[in-house]
Amino acid sequence: MVIEDSEFDFREILIKILDGLSETDCKKLKFLLGKDITRQIQDDPSIDGTLNLFQRLFDQQKISDQNFTYLIKAFEAVQCPAAAQRLRGRLCEPSPYERYFIKSKYSGKLIGVVNKTSDQGEKLLQWYDDQKQRCIQQWYFIPVPNRKNHHQFYIIQSVFNRKVFDVPGGAPSNENSIQQWDIAIYNPNQQFRLIDVPKEKSCLIQNVASEKVLDGITKQSITQVQLDTTKIQSTIDNHQTLWQIIPFNGDRPGEKLTDCPYVSSLNDLTVIKFGQVFGDDGGYSTDDSQKYELSISHYISSIFVVWSDWLNSMTMTYSSSNPQNNEQSRQGYPRGQPDVNGKHKKSETFNVTVLDLNERISRVHLIIGIGQDMQKAYRYPDPTHYIVGIQFHTTHNRS
Structure with missing residues (x-):
């Protein structure tokens, strides 16, 4: 056989x-x-x-x-x-903890950041693959929660400057070139679906907003084209919309860490992780990164929590890993009801870096309460769920 x-x-x-x-x-x-x-x-x-x-x-x-x-x-x-x-590596299912090259099957070139710039709106270009580990050609695939359907969406983020793939305005125009932009949570212009093409060991990369797929047919820039299901096979045969997601290989020669200003080691995993957004008692959520202009060098060094029968409040303290900043730690916005003098309230501070300055939070485990219990305290017809337990896990196996 x-x-x-x-x-x-x-x-x-x-x-x-x-x-x-x-x-x-x-x-x-x-x-x-x-x-x-x-x-x-x-x-x-x-x-x-x-x-x-x-x-x-x-x-x-x-x-x-x-x-x-x-x-x-x-x-x-x-x-x-x-x-x-x-x-x-054989599927269009990249790990959020790895770095990847994105290679056009049509041109054989890698998507990269032009001239090592971090400017907003700069077009992303295709560069020849010289088999080096250039940081400007490496990308993270950050999974984004998707409640609409079973498809997994990703934000594609540069290892070099932390900017992300962005379709300007989410416009469906075929001439709309992919640009780099600051990350914006839950912006469909920056979310992409990877469609597996196993026969070609490649993927189609489809933007959520425009519903078009990335096209590598132009000489340098990356544009988008309509995914015509009636002609999909001919499009695939031409390879112009096919991309290979290639895991980073640390054995490649090249500029190593001098090329990556945001990477502290070859095993750097400083990627943004998205989960569900929980608000306070009024249902509002707060983004400390925007409110306090936090940079990629900031990390959570301690967490102050207040609870009674459920979690009442949580406040983050942020420190900087960049020694050149020489800045004091800053406290984030108190979510919920931070008053510790209320009835049956308790409080505690979880110091993340008390034993090691390199320790980081890697995972948060939540236990959600039942709506009927909340109804006893808040007489609303449709109370929201609430948090009755929270556990922080660190990169040093502490919790």
């Missing part, structure tokens, strides 16, 4: 992934997927056992060379990030 190239390549990747897995990794993977495999496979500690696991997933149509998200999630669950990232 002749195996098609795509499936052959995928199986080859699985073999290479297996070479990098420890015996413990394989045991955890088999335990996690126990309902999908026989007990004989689960108890087999040899390489054969893991290969049989992969084949079982093929047979049950849990995975294929076109769809293997199930296996990616499994690798992430058993703490095998390298394996998960290896598979993500």
Whole structure:
């Protein structure tokens, strides 16, 4: 039987992934997927056992060379990030914790920042890929919550200057070139959907506002073109709208850190993470970054919380990681009701950097209360949910 190239390549990747897995990794993977495999496979500690696991997933149509998200999630669950990232490289599903190059399949060029500028409205251009690790050609893909449908949207942010992909005014004009702009939360002009084209190992990059896809047919600039579903195959065949999302490889030669003013190390993960926006008792939310003109060098150094039966108030204190600023920490806007003298109220300060100045908040876990309980305190017909528990997790495994 002749195996098609795509499936052959995928199986080859699985073999290479297996070479990098420890015996413990394989045991955890088999335990996690126990309902999908026989007990004989689960108890087999040899390489054969893991290969049989992969084949079982093929047979049950849990995975294929076109769809293997199930296996990616499994690798992430058993703490095998390298394996998960290896598979993500075949999908239009970039990790928010990695840096990427965006390469046109039509021109073979990389999208980059022109002349190392940070000016608003500067057009993004295509540059030849000289196989160096130029910071101006590296991008973060920041996932944005999307409640309208199941599609995942991304903000594409420059590693070099923290500016983001922006379609001017969200206008659908084909001549509308992609520019760089300051990040604006929940602005559809800066949100993009990645449409997987597995056969070409590439993606279509579609803007949410204009609903058009990025086009690399021009000599340097990146424009947009209508995604005509009746002609999509001919468009794909021409490769002009196809883009490859290539994971950053630290082994590339180049300017290294001198090229990246905002990157403190090759493992820098200082990306903006978006979650749900919660307001105070009146339902309003506050953005400290705009109100206090915070820069990318600022981070949360402490959090002051006030609570009773639920979270009443939360106030952030921000410090700067840039030693040249030599500035004092600044306190953000108190959200909610910060008065600690109310009935049954308690307060506490969570000092993030008390043990290590390099420690940062990496995740926030919220427990949401039930609306009926809130109705007892606030006599409104449709009370909002509220927070009864909050836990902060740091990059040093503290919480």
